[in-house]
Amino acid sequence: MSNNKQTDAPQFIADLSGGNFAQQLGIAISEVAQGVVANGKKGKVQVTIDVSHIGESNQVNISHTLAYVEPTAKGKRSEDTTSETPMYLNNDGSVTIFANHTKQLYEQFDKA
Numbered sequence: 001m002s003n004n005k006q007t008d009a010p011q012f013i014a015d016l017s018g019g020n021f022a023q024q025l026g027i028a029i030s031e032v033a034q035g036v037v038a039n040g041k042k043g044k045v046q047v048t049i050d051v052s053h054i055g056e057s058n059q060v061n062i063s064h065t066l067a068y069v070e071p072t073a074k075g076k077r078s079e080d081t082t083s084e085t086p087m088y089l090n091n092d093g094s095v096t097i098f099a100n101h102t103k104q105l106y107e108q109f110d111k112a
């Protein structure tokens with residue numbers, strides 16, 4: 001599969017949980033950075049992505065976890081959230097929210 005197209009990572013992140021994951025990630029990064037600067041201690045933002053096959057199709061289930069530890073004056077505050085998003089493994093090797101063969105449907109509407 002080395003000759004295949006790679007997944008568009010920014011779009012992939014934007015598609016997780018309908019855009020909620022990207023928003024949560026941005027909030028987590030900001031909160032942890034603020035805690036680090038305010039308290040002089042290390043913080044941590046961790047993203048875990050697990051991929052599993054859905055049935056006999058070209059679909060995969062993306063389980064995505066966002067966990068972070070924000071330093072505080074007297075310790076730390078942590079939070080984690082996990083969600084799932086079904087996606088497609090396309091013939092070109094890319095992983096997208098919509099199968100690539102449906103792209104032509106949207107192009108027809110754009111021409112009208």
